[in-house]
Amino acid sequence: MxxxxxxxxxxxxxxxxxxxxxxxxxxxxxxxxxxxxxxxxxxxxxxxxxxxxxxxxxxxxxxxxxxxxxxxxxxxxxxxxxxxxxxxxxxxxxxxxxxxxxxxxxxxxxxxxxxxxxxxxxxxxxxxxxxxxxxxxxxxxxxxxxHRLAEGQVWRPMEITGRREETPDAVSFMLQPANGDSAGSFRPGQYVSVQVELPDGARQIRQYSLSAAPGTAHWRITVKRVHGGASPDGEVSSWLHRNAGVGDVLAVSAPFGDLVLPDGDSPLLLASAGIGATPMLAMLDHLAATGATRPVVVVHADRSPADHAHRDEQRRLVQALPHAGLHLWYEEPGDEEASVGQADVGALELPSGLTAFLCGPLPFMRTVRGDLLRRGVPAEAIHYEVFGPDLWLGQD
CATH class of the missing domain: 1.10.490.10 (Globins)
Known part of the structure; x- marks a missing residue:
């Protein structure tokens, strides 16, 4: 005070x-x-x-x-x-x-x-x-x-044990501690930092959501290549896309993040756009793996079906949950089960008492949050994650 x-x-x-x-x-x-x-x-x-x-x-x-x-x-x-x-x-x-x-x-x-x-x-x-x-x-x-870590000592070497091209601009990496230990647990929705040494000697750091459920020997991150034009935006994602392969070792932090799946059986709304689907995938994977029966409304918006990273996996995970529904919007047509245009959460049937999680570009999250508030969802029940600096602070 x-x-x-x-x-x-x-x-x-x-x-x-x-x-x-x-x-x-x-x-x-x-x-x-x-x-x-x-x-x-x-x-x-x-x-x-x-x-x-x-x-x-x-x-x-x-x-x-x-x-x-x-x-x-x-x-x-x-x-x-x-x-x-x-x-x-x-x-x-x-x-x-x-x-x-x-x-x-x-x-x-x-x-x-x-x-x-x-x-x-x-x-x-x-x-x-x-x-x-x-x-x-x-x-x-x-x-x-x-995490039982000394102040600032968050880094450990992790080996890339798998690489998968998800879309032309998104690639997944499987990570395991270089000493062969289990990767350890985390809370669905959290992220890690990845530090890489660039050609000019700089050691730049970026955060990537863990995009699969905890409980396995490895972690998975999904990296979208950012096209930055004349600015240095995307220098780490581009480096990872060009250079990182199976057997390489990266400096990776412990998992952090406050956008995490809550315990209990209350209804959930998982709304994402673009690569913002990654923390939601970890949540869905965990719900499916634990046999959750809570109501889950899943919303995703993307440019096109071809740009939708983990599209088939997301659909499969939703189908594995007995009380879950998937609602897709693409700016370009190409999926008979999806709507064309911008996501419209205001038109959906939503269960009462839900907790909402949002991740994606700021305009998308502002629109979804506004729709939810107008539907009577309390502001304290709406949580979000921003990839990069939080430009929402002081503006809402």
Whole structure:
């Protein structure tokens, strides 16, 4: 909770600071990477830096957290912090790195806002930063402890034991620890980070959902090749598509992520678009493997049947569940059992008391969430996963 002396200062300066957060975050990253080029080379996603999405996500998360502190002081932003903490843990972020961020962030604030940053203003925003940072540090420490890992020590070598082309732009890799041990368990819906060394020596990291159920000796990830044009977007996915094969060893993190299948027998909605189907596949696979009888509504949208990764597998898993239904939409025709156009969850018959899970491009998730809210589904029952920086924060 924000202190009594800082609350009015944050409330008064939030419009000014909020409107400048885009410039502040840009200056912040420039300054930090000038002093610590290894962070851009080996930790931060260079594609998201090039297209500006990481700057937008940082600004959105700070604005959302500060706004909640002054407008809803009795509400803990657990969902937002949990999502960020899981992303950080999957990257091996350490508590000491928050001091680096603090130094460069406040230098950027002073640089952009100048004399507006009085000692009282600086102290109040310093309090906001450390409230958020310490909450994340504590959450990340709990995540490391759950995996019995030292802080930041999330990596282990995993061998590719299988490779399968799913579509022209999606390939699956089977992974097993290089020492021959079992891959270990995870919660359906979680993801891992994969670190690869690129030709320029950078060790770039990307997250990929585990796309099959836990319980086997290996894990499976499905990587969609991202066509990034002039920006470095897609440099890791493209490298994996071109170079990674059976017998190769990758650095892979422990599993993280808060979009996970809940226990019980309450109804579920699993709505995905494009490669967003991957966490839903792990959930469906787990439900089928455990003989679940709960009602499950599965929605998937894609460009065409040929672009739909794991299409036959998804259909087979839905058919294996006694109370599940599959609803498909493709932008291009080609499947007699699918509708043509954009997904329309608002037209479906949905069971009461459902929990919804969404994964896919942000416009798709916004549309589905809006349809569900209009149908009376409570906001707290709608969960989502974003591949990349969470641009939803501070905008919803």
């Amino acid at each position: 924000l202190s009594e002396q800082s609350t009015p200062v944050i409330r008064a300066t939030l419009p000014v600071v909020g409107s400048a957060l885009g410039d502040i975050s840009e200056r912040f990253y420039v300054g930090m990477f000038d002093d610590h080029p290894e962070l851009l080379r080996d930790l931060f996603n260079r594609g998201n830096q090039a297209n500006g999405e990481q700057r937008q996500a940082l600004a959105g998360s700070i604005a959302a957290f500060a706004t909640m502190l002054v407008e809803r002081p009795d509400v803990r932003p657990d969902a937002m912090l949990a999502r960020i903490a899981n992303k950080h843990a999957a990257l091996g972020i350490t508590s000491g790195q928050y001091k680096i961020v603090h130094h460069h962030l406040f230098a950027a604030i002073v640089d952009v806002l100048g004399s507006t940053v009085t000692p009282d203003v600086a102290a109040a925003w310093d309090e906001v930063y450390w409230l958020m940072a310490n909450a994340l540090i504590a959450a990340e420490e709990r995540l490391y402890q759950e």
